[in-house]
Amino acid sequence: MYQRELSGVDDLVHAQELLREICRGVVPAAPRKVDKPLWLYGAGNLGRMAYAYLQWLGIPVAGVVDRQAEHWRGQDDWQGIALYTPDELSDTDQQQGLLAVTISTLSFSVLQQQLLAAGWNDVVPFYDVAEAYRDRHPLSNGWFADRLSPQEIQGMQQALARWDDAHSRAHYLQFLAWRCLREDWVDASYPVQPEQRYFIPELRACWQPRECWLDVGAHHGEVSLRIQSERQGADDRFILIEADPANAQVIRQQCPSFELLPLCVGDSNRAQPFLGGQGYASQVTALASEQLQQVTLDSLHLPASIIKMHLEGHELAALRGAQQTLIQQRPVLMITAYHNRQGMAELPAWLAAHLPDYRLLFRLHGWCGTAALIYCIPAERYAAACC
Structure with a gap:
């Protein structure tokens, strides 16, 4: 995942050139279907919502990973659900699993880099997973622009x-x-x-x-x-x-x-x-x-x-x-x-x-x-x- 440092947007002309760069580089939509054991990273509000969403769809969750797993194990919302600290997982879990990040208050690119360095092979935002099931559930926070119409570019x-x-x-x-x-x-x-x-x-x-x-x-x-x-x-x-x-x-x-x-x-x-x-x-x-x-x-x-x-x-x-x-x-x-x-x-x-x-x-x-x-x-x- 690429992270770019910005500056100079006080200058509207420079900001407009950055927008043109975005419009020239639009990537195709890439929702991520679950094709291997699914783990969630983060047991906060988004993690709870994600778990309930996946249960509603009938998609099994192998477990929930959180540095504060011991704290969350005592919460009513997580009773009977497997929570793990990162060091409680095996190398096999990390190498063969799909880790969906359910934290939106931190930079995904930074989190992804840390998790890959820790041994995970496949790390994606949870909302990219949800986007693959829009035909069954309307949760839409993971939408991709995919392509832009001339009217949208002008509006932007x-x-x-x-x-x-x-x-x-x-x-x-x-x-x-x-x-x-x-x-x-x-x-x-x-x-x-x-x-x-x-x-x-x-x-x-x-x-x-x-x-x-x-x-x-x-x-x-x-x-x-x-x-x-x-x-x-x-x-x-x-x-x-x-x-x-x-x-x-x-x-x-x-x-x-x-x-x-x-x-x-x-x-x-x-x-x-x-x-x-x-x-x-x-x-x-x-x-x-x-x-x-x-x-x-x-x-x-x-x-x-x-x-x-x-x-x-x-x-x-x-x-x-x-x-x-x-x-x-x-x-x-x-x-x-x-x-x-x-x-x-x-x-x-x-x-x-x-x-x-x-x-x-x-x-x-x-x-x-x-x-x-x-x-x-x-x-x-x-x-x-x-x-």
Whole structure:
């Protein structure tokens, strides 16, 4: 795996040449089917999700490898599942197995180099494995750009020029390099900071004493709970929207003071096929046999001042159903942009066209092209914060 050091993206002309280089070198899609004993590397949140996903597909897992295996063995989620520290594995396990990395908060190229040096022969990102089974499960975080249309290339050029700062350009190029080239590009001036996801300094500076937080795709309410913790004493209102019934039940238990709307949101009021029971990966998909009634955000008439949206690739549809809300409320937006190729050009273009006088920022909070967010801050909020 190739890692490239970037610099000079403060110069838009140089950044544009880097984008042209990406567009010239797009590699074919290469999903990885499981063809040998499968091991997972990493027992954190992504590891748990990956294990559940593989169990749902009926793909056996030989074991889970983690330097802190002893710690994880005591967790309820891992009871009855084989966890190993790296030194507990045999040379045969490493040489004959496929190791799928379930850590997205560290550089994959660095991890891969370390694991190959430790004796593994075949090390891939877990999401590259998941991409091979998209015909059976909609988890899409491992998508490849594969090929670019002229319209996409033009849209990417426009997006690069539109971002409000060099930090955004660096992270956008890093995102595109992974999706188009499967390369880690790194700019030391603008590091990936997982802990700042939804909490970048530019956003914090615009927080007001009273906010109405709309958490669309709330999962278990983790983000809203952290916001509440960091804003103790603020006169805030929290409205959480979560379509998956199992996730919504966790919110009821963990977040009793929050308002919960157990709804599916999109671009129109109609029935939609929805795959539930998948934790983080529950989503609208044609692969589902169950139907949920979808509504638009505009139909709910919510007084949101800050909207966080994480909908597994359904973000643009939800935004299209929220146009009146955006015009009337002019909220701050935090939109995930990494679940499908819309994040490369179509989603940034829509936001720019429908959000006049907004700052648009792009930040990566993870590796392998994941945890990419677009932050949209109204100019009046930014001006007030700078005064």
